[in-house]
Amino acid sequence: MNVLLKNCRVLDVNSGLVTEADVDVKNGDIQTIAKNITAEKSQRLIDLQGIYLLPGLISCHTHLTIVFPFNLSDPNEDPAISALRAYRRGQDALHAGVTTVRTVGELNRADLALRKAYSYGWVTGPRIFSAGLGVSVSGGHGHGFTAEADGVDDFRKKCRLDLLAGANHIKIFLTGGIAHKDETFSESQMCDDEIEATVQVARSKGTYVCAHVGDSEPIMRGVRAGVRCFEHTYNLDSAAANAIKKENGFIVPTLGVTRSKDWMNSRGFEGWTICKAVSAGGDHLESIKTAVKAGVTLVNGTDIPPGDTDDGASIVVREMEHCLAAGLTPLEVIQTATINAAKLINSDCLGEIKVGSKADFICVASNPLENISHLRNICFVMQNGLVVRDDRE
Numbered sequence: 001m002n003v004l005l006k007n008c009r010v011l012d013v014n015s016g017l018v019t020e021a022d023v024d025v026k027n028g029d030i031q032t033i034a035k036n037i038t039a040e041k042s043q044r045l046i047d048l049q050g051i052y053l054l055p056g057l058i059s060c061h062t063h064l065t066i067v068f069p070f071n072l073s074d075p076n077e078d079p080a081i082s083a084l085r086a087y088r089r090g091q092d093a094l095h096a097g098v099t100t101v102r103t104v105g106e107l108n109r110a111d112l113a114l115r116k117a118y119s120y121g122w123v124t125g126p127r128i129f130s131a132g133l134g135v136s137v138s139g140g141h142g143h144g145f146t147a148e149a150d151g152v153d154d155f156r157k158k159c160r161l162d163l164l165a166g167a168n169h170i171k172i173f174l175t176g177g178i179a180h181k182d183e184t185f186s187e188s189q190m191c192d193d194e195i196e197a198t199v200q201v202a203r204s205k206g207t208y209v210c211a212h213v214g215d216s217e218p219i220m221r222g223v224r225a226g227v228r229c230f231e232h233t234y235n236l237d238s239a240a241a242n243a244i245k246k247e248n249g250f251i252v253p254t255l256g257v258t259r260s261k262d263w264m265n266s267r268g269f270e271g272w273t274i275c276k277a278v279s280a281g282g283d284h285l286e287s288i289k290t291a292v293k294a295g296v297t298l299v300n301g302t303d304i305p306p307g308d309t310d311d312g313a314s315i316v317v318r319e320m321e322h323c324l325a326a327g328l329t330p331l332e333v334i335q336t337a338t339i340n341a342a343k344l345i346n347s348d349c350l351g352e353i354k355v356g357s358k359a360d361f362i363c364v365a366s367n368p369l370e371n372i373s374h375l376r377n378i379c380f381v382m383q384n385g386l387v388v389r390d391d392r393e
């Protein structure tokens with residue numbers, strides 16, 4: 001874990017400045033960033049020969065266990081199967097450069113089991129910031145993998161059980177979504193007092209609530225109740241965008257959800273699901289343009305496993321390309337998967353290359369600030385000072 005990365009072009013994701021430097025890694029952390037560092041005897045030297053060094057990517061709307069298509073999900077699935085699926089998807093994500101994920105609802109809380117396996121040193125995978133099961137209303141969106149609750153006391157209890165199990169944040173579902181045929185983006189599934197109760201529980205443990213949501217009216221209700229992060233926001237108007245901005249909230253757009261027809265086909269989704277997803281795509285993009293105009297902090301997240309591929313690129317990079325189309329600059333796009341994400345998960349040692357941060361990196365040969373699609377060609381991944389992938393020429 002003691003490595004010296006020589007001859008890097010280090011990208012500062014705050015300023016967009018590129019600096020030629022060596023990066024000294026000790027015990028999985030960045031120790032020094034400077035020119036002409038000499039390797040110690042015991043230290044492994046990796047000469048990166050002038051390629052671009054970026055922080056490892058953080059993907060903030062991940063499901064490591066949900067079965068695609070959704071109708072094949074089994075809420076009574078053997079937990080061992082859930083854990084193995086989570087491990088496999090974690091490996092794919094890590095290989096794609098995703099060194100950290102924020103999960104938002106997992107069958108059997110398999111993400112927490114996987115995280116335990118990391119701590120025992122049995123396996124590796126992306127760092128996990130977990131929501132546990134997540135909590136929806138009975139029969140609501142998320143039905144089939146979440147805990148279900150009705151009424152204030154029940155919501156409090158289910159949220160507390162997720163936190164007790166090791167969840168870092170609370171995930172709730174304010175409206176319908178794409179997964180179920182008979183539900184809409186506008187239908188409110190939770191009552192105001194239920195939303196308020198979840199926020200109260202999260203805050204009592206120093207954390208926050210993120211919410212699956214479609215339309216502006218339920219988004220406003222979420223803002224008023226204190227929800228911090230809004231997932232998808234398929235139909236967002238400027239009033240709702242401004243309200244989120246005013247509260248320093250976040251949006252995880254998951255634009256890929258409404259523009260990954262080929263991926264959905266390859267996974268055997270039914271025609272009506274694909275149609276529902278794709279036909280929401282125009283409004284979804286307009287919504288995120290509205291969020292960009294309002295200055296809301298956007299965070300990368302994909303719903304689809306980030307290490308899967310679509311149109312020849314990993315889903316995590318496809319999402320970055322979609323965000324470019326919504327009006328972000330290439331630097332802002334990179335920020336969605338680095339510093340913005342780190343801010344959302346309340347981490348000060350992830351998402352940027354600075355002394356004291358975790359040695360999580362990706363490398364590309366060409367400057368992604370000139371063309372974000374250069375991130376399609378990630379050729380080196382390091383996590384916690386360990387080489388995950390090295391297929392440089």
Ligand SMILES: [Zn+2]
Nearest residue numbers: 061063104303
């Ligand atoms: Zn989701």
